[in-house]
Amino acid sequence: MTSLRVALLSSAHVHAAGWLAGLRQRAEVTVLGVADEDRARGRSFAAAQGLTWFDSYAALLAEAPDAVVINSENTRHAALVDRAADAGAHIFCEKPLATTADEARRMVARCQDAGVTLMTAFPMRFSPAVIAAREALLAGNLGRVYGCNATNQGQLPAGVPWFIDPQLAGGGALMDHVVHVADLLRWFFGSEAREVYALANRILHRELEPQVETGAVVLLDFEDGSFASIDCSWSRPPQYPTWGNVKLEIVGEGGLLTLDAFRQASTVYRRGTPGAQLAYWGSDANQGLIDDFVDSLLQGRPPAISGEDGVRASAIAEAALKSARSGEPVQL
Amino acid sequence: MRVGIVGAGFMGETHARAWAATPAQVAAIYAPREEPTRKLAQQVGASACRSLQELIDQVDVVDVCAPTDQHAAIGLQAAAAGRHLLVEKPLARKLGEGQELLQACEQAGVQLLVGHVLRFFPEYVAAQAAVTRGDIGDVAMLRLTRGSFQPWAGTAHWLTDESRSGGLVLDLMIHDFDYAQWVAGPVESVHARSVRSREAGAPGDYCLALLQHRGGAISHVEGAWAYPQPLFRTALEIAGSEGLIEQPVESTAPLDIRLVQQDAEGADIVAPTSPLAEDPFVTQMRNIHDVLADGAAPRCSAAEALAALRIALAARESARCGRPVRPDELVAEAN
Numbered sequence: 001m002t003s004l005r006v007a008l009l010s011s012a013h014v015h016a017a018g019w020l021a022g023l024r025q026r027a028e029v030t031v032l033g034v035a036d037e038d039r040a041r042g043r044s045f046a047a048a049q050g051l052t053w054f055d056s057y058a059a060l061l062a063e064a065p066d067a068v069v070i071n072s073e074n075t076r077h078a079a080l081v082d083r084a085a086d087a088g089a090h091i092f093c094e095k096p097l098a099t100t101a102d103e104a105r106r107m108v109a110r111c112q113d114a115g116v117t118l119m120t121a122f123p124m125r126f127s128p129a130v131i132a133a134r135e136a137l138l139a140g141n142l143g144r145v146y147g148c149n150a151t152n153q154g155q156l157p158a159g160v161p162w163f164i165d166p167q168l169a170g171g172g173a174l175m176d177h178v179v180h181v182a183d184l185l186r187w188f189f190g191s192e193a194r195e196v197y198a199l200a201n202r203i204l205h206r207e208l209e210p211q212v213e214t215g216a217v218v219l220l221d222f223e224d225g226s227f228a229s230i231d232c233s234w235s236r237p238p239q240y241p242t243w244g245n246v247k248l249e250i251v252g253e254g255g256l257l258t259l260d261a262f263r264q265a266s267t268v269y270r271r272g273t274p275g276a277q278l279a280y281w282g283s284d285a286n287q288g289l290i291d292d293f294v295d296s297l298l299q300g301r302p303p304a305i306s307g308e309d310g311v312r313a314s315a316i317a318e319a320a321l322k323s324a325r326s327g328e329p330v331q332l
Numbered sequence: 333m334r335v336g337i338v339g340a341g342f343m344g345e346t347h348a349r350a351w352a353a354t355p356a357q358v359a360a361i362y363a364p365r366e367e368p369t370r371k372l373a374q375q376v377g378a379s380a381c382r383s384l385q386e387l388i389d390q391v392d393v394v395d396v397c398a399p400t401d402q403h404a405a406i407g408l409q410a411a412a413a414g415r416h417l418l419v420e421k422p423l424a425r426k427l428g429e430g431q432e433l434l435q436a437c438e439q440a441g442v443q444l445l446v447g448h449v450l451r452f453f454p455e456y457v458a459a460q461a462a463v464t465r466g467d468i469g470d471v472a473m474l475r476l477t478r479g480s481f482q483p484w485a486g487t488a489h490w491l492t493d494e495s496r497s498g499g500l501v502l503d504l505m506i507h508d509f510d511y512a513q514w515v516a517g518p519v520e521s522v523h524a525r526s527v528r529s530r531e532a533g534a535p536g537d538y539c540l541a542l543l544q545h546r547g548g549a550i551s552h553v554e555g556a557w558a559y560p561q562p563l564f565r566t567a568l569e570i571a572g573s574e575g576l577i578e579q580p581v582e583s584t585a586p587l588d589i590r591l592v593q594q595d596a597e598g599a600d601i602v603a604p605t606s607p608l609a610e611d612p613f614v615t616q617m618r619n620i621h622d623v624l625a626d627g628a629a630p631r632c633s634a635a636e637a638l639a640a641l642r643i644a645l646a647a648r649e650s651a652r653c654g655r656p657v658r659p660d661e662l663v664a665e666a667n
Contacts (some may be wrong), residue, residue: 012545027507089347091374146527146534146536146538147525147527147538147540147560149477149540149552149554151475195654197523197542197656199523199542199544199550200550201473201548201549201550203469203470203472203474203548203549203572203573204472204473204571204572204573206470207468207574214472215472215473215541215550215571216550217473217550217552219523219540219542220527221525225530227525227540228540228553229540229542229552231473231475232553233472233473233571235472235473235571235577236576236641237576240576249554251479251536251538251556251558251559252558253534253535253536253558255558255559255560256479256556256558256559256560256563327544327656328656329523329654329655329656
């Protein structure tokens with residue numbers, strides 16, 4: 001394969017524009033267009049991005065794309081994976097792959113049967129700071145790892161109400177933010193989580209009367225004996241100078257490793273804009289992820305992040321929701 | 333007001349310095365080892381006592397800076413003699429000891445004050461005041477970090493013996509457990525993991541604890557005795573329904589001097605410092621003096637100090653058994 005024809009399925013997720021920008025950096029890629037079951041949303045996205053609008057997924061898939069990028073609401077990933085697999089298209093799917101481990105497993109099996117690639121969108125694995133942290137760990141600089149205190153806190157995505165709709169999102173902050181760091185920890189430690197405990201509440205953004213958790217923290221036990229917490233709260237206020245963070249502080253026999261993946265940012269103050277804004281100047285991890293997807297298809301190799309990786313992370317998020325409801329640890 | 337300090341180690345010296353800034357007089361020092369007792373007594377112009385009773389006989393207030401496992405016995409003897417008590421945190425090593433001490437002080441009609449000094453550190457006080465004023469609405473998520481190197485690593489110091497000190501969780505993290513309940517109210521359950529609970533001989537310790545507060549707030553408390561020397565870091569973050577307070581690790585030090593490391597063997601325990609007009613230990617002691625002299629309400633009541641001990645013991649128990657533990661359901665016999 002020397003070129004790729006790619007279709008965007010849905011524009012529900014705030015990351016859709018980012019994936020599109022990444023695809024457009026690649027000369028081998030032709031973006032066919034976008035379809036969306038929310039027609040108003042899809043049309044407006046198409047217009048804003050200068051994309052061809054297709055009135056239905058069927059119409060877009062009839063163009064026989066080589067690959068699709070799924071940007072739908074979380075609980076709609078599975079149906080779109082089915083349709084894309086039926087059409088023989090390789091799949092790049094927004095995280096979380098699914099809102100339950102069972103559904104994620106079924107999606108992986110479906111793609112295997114159809115002989116198409118399924119990649120889960122975990123861009124943080126392509127952050128140079130993250131890669132450097134992993135290399136330090138693999139080099140044994142910390143010795144035996146004791147544990148990790150991580151945050152993936154963020155602003156509540158503004159103007160995208162489905163993020164707090166349990167039917168569409170499958171959960172709140174736990175479903176949105178746990179999977180990124182859960183995936184990094186699996187990748188760092190080379191070990192799987194075996195137990196999940198979580199506490200959650202709905203105090204933040206109370207004015208929206210959220211039916212999902214807006215503040216939450218997870219404690220994971222790994223098979224190798226290490227443990228880690230992830231604060232996934234939507235606890236950055238609207239006027240916060242940036243969208244949020246991905247931070248990991250790992251403590252081991254050899255000392256302390258601190259990783260702040262979005263620290264490479266300048267502080268900007270502008271007349272007429274209250275407060276400060278952080279202007280990120282670090283490398284674009286999203287581009288790395290898109291490049292890997294494109295290159296894996298062009299080169300006929302598996303992508304760096306598999307559907308199975310998506311299954312594992314989804315299982316952790318699902319268990320966290322279950323634990324937050326029951327107040328008990330959940331075994332994986 | 334005449335004060336007798338029991339203990340002449342790091343905390344005994346710290347308290348002696350702090351008392352010097354109050355109208356009280358440190359009149360007596362007692363510690364089992366003669367040399368440090370004599371030295372500290374000489375520094376502050378107090379008499380060096382040969383027994384605890386000798387100290388009790390000379391003072392109005394007994395300030396217990398002895399190893400944690402001795403707090404209760406010393407406190408009981410002082411209370412029986414009708415002396416007011418200041419006990420360095422934690423209140424006691426065991427729940428039953430703490431309960432007994434509260435009861436004895438109540439019966440003797442003496443004050444029982446506990447040195448939860450974090451309630452006097454300006455950044456913590458300011459954040460607590462902001463929450464109390466309602467600046468950030470109802471607390472949703474409280475994040476607290478406190479870490480240093482392993483004090484007295486590789487020595488036979490009592491702090492390294494968990495049966496005596498309660499280790500990282502009782503000695504260091506209790507600061508933040510107390511602060512969490514001060515800001516977000518009583519704690520319903522604790523879920524924790526620690527290295528030492530899995531591996532008793534580990535060279536350092538690291539612990540993460542999640543607290544569910546009765547009012548709905550959640551606290552995340554991180555404690556470390558595993559950093560390289562001379563690192564000591566604290567961090568504070570409170571997210572509420574109407575706002576956010578951040579006091580990240582990087583900004584707690586307005587002054588940062590990094591010198592070439594000399595031989596770092598045998599490092600003692602340290603307290604976090606920030607250039608301030610008044611050392612928080614002094615602020616604490618001036619408040620304690622006023623409580624004892626004028627009957628003002630203490631910033632940390634004995635009941636709250638006992639509740640903080642319960643949270644810490646629950647964290648230890650949770651890390652041991654692997655399950656969430658309710659501090660209120662701990663039984664004295666087992667903890």
